[in-house]
Amino acid sequence: xxxxxxxxxxxxxxxxxxxxxxxxxxxxxxxxxxxxxxxxxxxxxxxxxxxxxxxxxxxxxxxxxxxxxxxxxxxxxxxxxxxxxxxxxxxxxxxxxxxxxxxxxxxxxxxxxxxxxxxxxxxxxxxxxxxxxxxxxxxxxxxxxxxxxxxxxxxxxxxxxxxxxxxxxxxxxxxxxxxxxxxxxxxxxxxxxxxxxxxxxxxxxxxxxxxxxxxxxxxxxxxxxxxxxxxxxxxxxxxxxxxxxxxxxxxxxxxxxxxxxxxxxxxxxxxxxxxxxxxxxxxxxxxxxxxxxxxxxxxxxxxxxxxxxxxxxxxxxxxxxxxxxxxxxxxxxxxxxxxxxxxxxxxxxxxxxxxxxxxxxxxxxxxxxxxxxxxxxxxxxxxxxxxxxxxxxxxxxxxxxxxxxxxxxxxxxxxxxxxxxxxxxxxxxxxxxxxxxxxxxxxxxxxxxxxxxxxxxxxxxxxxxxxxxxxxxxxxxxxxxxxxxxxxxxxxxxxxxxxxxxxxxxxxxxxxxxxxxxxxxxxxxxxxxxxxxxxxxxxxxxxxxxxxxxxxxxxxxxxxxxxxxxxxxxxxxxxxxxxxxxxxxxxxxxxxxxxxxx
Amino acid sequence: xxxxxxxxxxxxxxxxxxxxxxxxxxxxxxxxxxxxxxxxxxxxxxxxxxxxxxxxxxxxxxxxxxxxxxxxxxxxxxxxxxxxxxxxxxxxxxxxxxxxxxxxxxxxxxxxxxxxxxxxxxxxxxxxxxxxxxxxxxxxxxxxxxxxxxxxxxxxxxxxxxxxxxxxxxxxxxxxxxxxxxxxxxxxxxxxxxxxxxxxxxxxxxxxxxxxxxxxxxxxxxxxxxxxxxxxxxxxxxxxxxxxxxxxxxxxxxxxxxxxxxxxxxxxxxxxxxxxxxxxxxxxxxxxxxxxxxxxxxxxxxxxxxxxxxxxxxxxxxxxxxxxxxxxxxxxxxxxxxxxxxxxxxxxxxxxxxxxxxxxxxxxxxxxxxxxxx
Numbered sequence: 011x012x013x014x015x016x017x018x019x020x021x022x023x024x025x026x027x028x029x030x031x032x033x034x035x036x037x038x039x040x041x042x043x044x045x046x047x048x049x050x051x052x053x054x055x056x057x058x059x060x061x062x063x064x065x066x067x068x069x070x071x072x073x074x075x076x077x078x079x080x081x082x083x084x085x086x087x088x089x090x091x092x093x094x095x096x097x098x099x100x101x102x103x104x105x106x107x108x109x110x111x112x113x114x115x116x117x118x119x120x121x122x123x124x125x126x127x128x129x130x131x132x133x134x135x136x137x138x139x140x141x142x143x144x145x146x147x148x149x150x151x152x153x154x155x156x157x158x159x160x161x162x163x164x165x166x167x168x169x170x171x172x173x174x175x176x177x178x179x180x181x182x183x184x185x186x187x188x189x190x191x192x193x194x195x196x197x198x199x200x201x202x203x204x205x206x207x208x209x210x211x212x213x214x215x216x217x218x219x220x221x222x223x224x225x226x227x228x229x230x231x232x233x234x235x236x237x238x239x240x241x242x243x244x245x246x247x248x249x250x251x252x253x254x255x256x257x258x259x260x261x262x263x264x265x266x267x268x269x270x271x272x273x274x275x276x277x278x279x280x281x282x283x284x285x286x287x288x289x290x291x292x293x294x295x296x297x298x299x300x301x302x303x304x305x306x307x308x309x310x311x312x313x314x315x316x317x318x319x320x321x322x323x324x325x326x327x328x329x330x331x332x333x334x335x336x337x338x339x340x341x342x343x344x345x346x347x348x349x350x351x352x353x354x355x356x357x358x359x360x361x362x363x364x365x366x367x368x369x370x371x372x373x374x375x376x377x378x379x380x381x382x383x384x385x386x387x388x389x390x391x392x393x394x395x396x397x398x399x400x401x402x403x404x405x406x407x408x409x410x411x412x413x414x415x416x417x418x419x420x421x422x423x424x425x426x427x428x429x430x431x432x433x434x435x436x437x438x439x440x441x442x443x444x445x446x447x448x449x450x451x452x453x454x455x456x457x458x459x460x461x462x463x464x465x466x467x468x469x470x471x472x473x474x475x476x477x478x479x480x481x482x483x484x485x486x487x488x489x490x491x492x493x494x495x496x497x498x499x500x501x502x503x504x505x506x507x508x509x510x511x512x513x514x515x516x517x518x519x520x521x522x523x524x525x526x527x528x529x530x531x532x533x534x535x536x537x538x539x540x541x542x543x544x545x546x547x548x549x550x551x552x553x554x555x556x557x558x559x560x561x562x563x564x565x566x567x568x569x570x571x572x573x574x575x576x577x578x579x580x581x582x583x584x585x586x587x588x589x590x591x592x593x594x595x596x597x598x599x600x601x602x603x604x605x606x607x608x
Numbered sequence: 609x610x611x612x613x614x615x616x617x618x619x620x621x622x623x624x625x626x627x628x629x630x631x632x633x634x635x636x637x638x639x640x641x642x643x644x645x646x647x648x649x650x651x652x653x654x655x656x657x658x659x660x661x662x663x664x665x666x667x668x669x670x671x672x673x674x675x676x677x678x679x680x681x682x683x684x685x686x687x688x689x690x691x692x693x694x695x696x697x698x699x700x701x702x703x704x705x706x707x708x709x710x711x712x713x714x715x716x717x718x719x720x721x722x723x724x725x726x727x728x729x730x731x732x733x734x735x736x737x738x739x740x741x742x743x744x745x746x747x748x749x750x751x752x753x754x755x756x757x758x759x760x761x762x763x764x765x766x767x768x769x770x771x772x773x774x775x776x777x778x779x780x781x782x783x784x785x786x787x788x789x790x791x792x793x794x795x796x797x798x799x800x801x802x803x804x805x806x807x808x809x810x811x812x813x814x815x816x817x818x819x820x821x822x823x824x825x826x827x828x829x830x831x832x833x834x835x836x837x838x839x840x841x842x843x844x845x846x847x848x849x850x851x852x853x854x855x856x857x858x859x860x861x862x863x864x865x866x867x868x869x870x871x872x873x874x875x876x877x878x879x880x881x882x883x884x885x886x887x888x889x890x891x892x893x894x895x896x897x898x899x900x901x902x903x904x905x906x907x908x909x910x911x912x913x914x915x916x917x918x919x920x921x922x923x924x925x926x927x928x929x930x931x932x933x934x935x936x937x938x939x940x941x942x943x944x945x946x947x948x949x950x951x952x953x954x955x956x957x958x959x960x961x962x963x964x965x966x967x968x969x970x971x972x973x974x975x976x977x978x979x980x981x982x
Binding site for chain 2: 558
C-alpha cells in the first residue's frame with residue numbers, strides 16, 4: 011500500500027476541444043501505462059458515442075506510476091471528468107476526489123465558459139490548480155494573452171503556467187514534475203473509520219454495480235462488509251481493483267488511493283454518486299457535498315410502431331441499470347399510445363439516451379418536445395410536482411406555479427453582445443451581471459427559466475455569435491411565474507403529447523409559430539388536417555393542411571411491375587417513420603416543431 | 609452427368625398461354641415528357657432488328673403465344689416490323705395483336721402493311737386534340753393529323769385505342785373537356801387516360817422545375833379525372849382499370865395479362881418479362897443489346913412471399929373489378945377488415961358483389977391507400 015505522501019490525485023479540466031483528452035493520453039503514454047503500439051487516440055473515452063461526440067460521459071480513473079526527478083516512485087490517479095454542464099454534479103464529485111487539477115486552456119482560444127465553470131468547481135473543492143497553456147505550437151497561439159486571461163478572468167496565479175503542446179509532446183515532462191511539486195498529497199487518517207467517496211458507478215452485466223471510490227480515511231479490503239451511508243444498505247465487497255488502465259485486481263485500498271469494487275449490488279440507484287462508503291460497525295460523519303441527483307429535463311418517448319412498446323420498456327430498464335440520473339415512468343397518451351415519460355439531467359443527456367435507445371436497441375422513437383418539472387401549489391394548499399403538461403391541474407385549482415430558474419453565464423467577444431442580450435430578453439432572462447473580463451471579452455450573466463434554455467437556446471446562441479460565445483449554467487431555484495398550458499388540436503382532437511406549458515405573455519406568439527411550423531412538416535394526405543393551438547377553450551392560432559386530391563398514377567410501363575411495386579413499398583416505408591394519430595399521419599419533426607420556431 | 613448445363617435464356621415453353629411484348633425504341637424526336645427507353649438514332653435500326661430476331665430465336669416463344677404487343681418508341685416507324693412478327697408468331701392464331709402508332713404514320717399504305725402482318729388493334733398516341741398543348745410537349749403531329757389518323761384506323765376495322773394525357777402544360781379545364789369529347793366522337797372503342805407523370809430528368813420536368821412552364825392545378829386535375837370517368841361511362845366506355853376505359857369486349861387483352869399476373873415475355877431493350885414467378889428485364893443500353901441480345905438480361909428478381917402479396921394487392925386493386933373480399937382478408941388478415949370498413953365508410957372503396965374495389969375518388973389516392981396494407 012503506497013504511502014499517501016507519494017500519491018497524487020488530480021483531474022484535467024478544460025473547455026471542450028482545448029486538449030484534455032490528448033493530454034490524458036500523453037500522460038498515460040509517458041508513464042508507460044500504455045505502450046506506444048497500443049496507443050490509439052483517446053484512450054480514456056471508451057464508449058463509441060463518447061468518441062463520436064468528442065465528449066466524456068462517464069468518469070474513469072487511471073492509476074499511473076511515475077518515477078520523479080527526486081528519485082521517488084509516485085502513484086498518480088488521473089480522474090477523468092465528464093466535460094458537459096449536464097453532468098456538473100458528477101464533475102464536482104470527481105473533483106472532490108482530487109487534491110489538484112490541471113487546467114488546460116487553448117492558447118489560440120483563451121478562457122471559455124466551461125473553463126471558468128470548471129475552474130470554479132475546482133476552487134470550491136479546494137483543489138490546487140496547475141495551469142497549462144496548450145497548443146502553443148500553433149501559429150495563432152497567443153500564450154501571453156491567455157496567461158493574462160487566466161489571471162484576470164479566473165483569478166489564478168499563472169506566472170508559472172506550463173507552455174505545452176500535448177499533441178507534439180511539448181511541456182509534458184514539465185507537467186509530470188509539476189504534478190509532484192505543485193499538487194499536495196492526500197491527507198487522511200489511516201486509523202480512523204473507513205470513509206470512501208463514491209464518485210462514479212456503472213453496471214457490469216457479470217459483476218453487478220461497480221463503484222469507483224477514493225479512500226479518504228481508513229482502509230478498504232476485499233471481503234469486508236461495507237455500508238452506504240445515504241441508504242444505510244450493507245454489502246460485502248467481492249472484488250477490488252484499479253485501472254492501469256486495464257483492470258487489475260488488488261486486495262485493499264488505503265488512504266488517498268483510488269480504485270473500484272463490486273459487492274453484488276443489483277441496482278445502480280443504490281450506488282449514489284457522492285455517497286460515503288464506510289464499515290458496517292461505524293458511523294462516521296459523512297463526507298460533505300452529497301446530493302440526490304434529480305432529472306431537470308423531461309420528455310415523452312414513444313415507439314413509432316406501437317407493438318415495440320415492450321422492447322422500449324426492456325431498453326429503458328437496461329439503460330437505467332447503468333445510469334442512475336435517468337428516470338422513467340410509464341406514460342399513456344391518448345394520441346401516441348403507450349410510452350415513457352423520461353427525466354434527464356439536461357438536453358445533451360436526453361440526446362445521448364435517445365441515440366443509445368435507437369442505436370443499441372434498434373428502436374424507432376418519437377420524442378416529444380422537452381419540458382421541465384414545475385412546482386404547483388393547489389388551492390387546497392398542497393404542493394405537487396408536474397413534469398408532464400397533461401398532469402397540470404385545472405387552472406381553477408391552481409394557486410400558483412413555480413418553475414426552475416438557472417443562472418446562465420455567457421462569455422463572448424464584445425461584437426455579439428447586442429444580439430445575445432436580445433436573445434436573453436426574449437427568453438425571459440433577467441440580467442445579473444455584464445462586464446468586460448479582458449479586452450474584447452464580455453461576461454454576461456442572466457437568470458433565466460430552464461424552460462426557455464432548453465428550447466434551442468444553445469443553437470440560437472451559437473448561430474448569433476457564429477460559435478464564439480460559450481455558455482455554462484447552473485440551477486438556482488424555483489420561482490413563481492405566470493404560466494398556462496397550451497394545447498395543440500389536430501382535427502379538433504387535442505394531441506396530448508404536444509401540450510406545452512408556456513408563459514402567458516408568450517402563448518399567442520408561440521402558438522401561432524408552432525402551428526405554422528407544424529403545417530410545414532405535415533405532408534398533404536387523404537384528409538384535410540386542421541391544426542389549432544388553444545389555451546383552455548380559446549383557440550389562439552389555426553392552420554390547415556389541405557387534403558391531397560391525387561397521388562401519381564404511374565402506369566406500368568411495358569409490364570414493369572417491379573418498379574411500381576417498389577414505389578409503393580417505398581411509400582409504405584415513408585409512412586413507417588410517421589406516427590398515426592387518428593386518421594392523420596404525423597412525422598417526428600412535427601412533434602419537435604416547437605424546437606424549430608424562430 | 610456432364611456437369612451443369614450452360615445457363616440458357618428463360619424459355620416460356622411450359623406455359624399454357626403467353627403474351628409477348630416487343631420494344632421498338634426508335635422515334636423521330638424525343639418528346640419532352642417521355643421517360644421510356646427510346647432512341648432517335650435511326651441508323652441503328654437494322655442492327656437492332658437483327659438483334660431482336662436473334663433474341664426471338666434464342667427464346668423460341670412459338671407455340672402458345674396468343675397476345676402480342678409492339679410498343680415503343682414508335683413501332684409505326686419501324687420498317688421491318690413484319691419480319692419480327694412472323695419470327696415470333698409463326699402460324700399462331702392470336703387473340704390480339706396491338707401496335708402502337710403515331711398519328712403522322714397512319715396512312716393507307718401503313719394500314720395495309722399492318723393488316724398483312726395480322727395487327728388487329730392500333731394504339732394511337734394522340735395525347736391531346738389541342739395544337740398548343742401538343743407543341744408544348746414536343747409532339748410532331750397536330751390535332752388534325754390525330755383526327756384523321758383515328759378516323760382511318762376505325763374505318764379500317766382496327767380495334768382502336770387512343771392515348772390522352774391529363775395535366776399537360778397549358779391544359780385548361782375547357783381544353784381537356786374538348787379533347788375528351790373529340791376522342792369520344794371519333795368512335796374509338798378504347799381510351800387510355802394517363803395523368804402526366806413528371807419523371808425526373810425529362811426535359812419537361814426540368815422546364816417545370818425552372819419555372820419555364822406551368823402545369824394545371826392538382827385539384828383541377830383530380831376533378832377532371834372524376835368528371836372524365838363519368839363522361840366516358842355515359843359514352844359507353846366503362847372504366848376497367850385506373851387509366852383504361854373500353855366498350856364491352858374492347859379491353860386490351862395484353863395489358864390485362866400484366867394486372868392478372870399472367871405470363872409474358874418481353875423482347876428488346878428495357879423489356880420486362882414475367883415467367884414462373886420470376887420478373888426479369890433486358891438492359892436499357894441499345895449498344896449492349898445489339899452486341900449480345902441473347903445475354904442482355906440486366907434485372908431479375910424472384911419474388912418473396914411479401915412481394916407476391918403486394919403484387920396481388922395492387923395489381924388487382926388497380927382494376928375496376930377489384931379483389932375478392934375473402935382474398936384480401938386471406939392476404940392481410942384483420943388489418944384488411946378495418947381497411948375495407950374505413951374505405952367503404954369514407955367512400956374510397958365500393959362493394960361489387962363479393963369483391964371490393966376502388967371508387968374513382970379512391971383510384972386517385974390508391975397509391976396512398978394501398979400502401980397502407982403493405
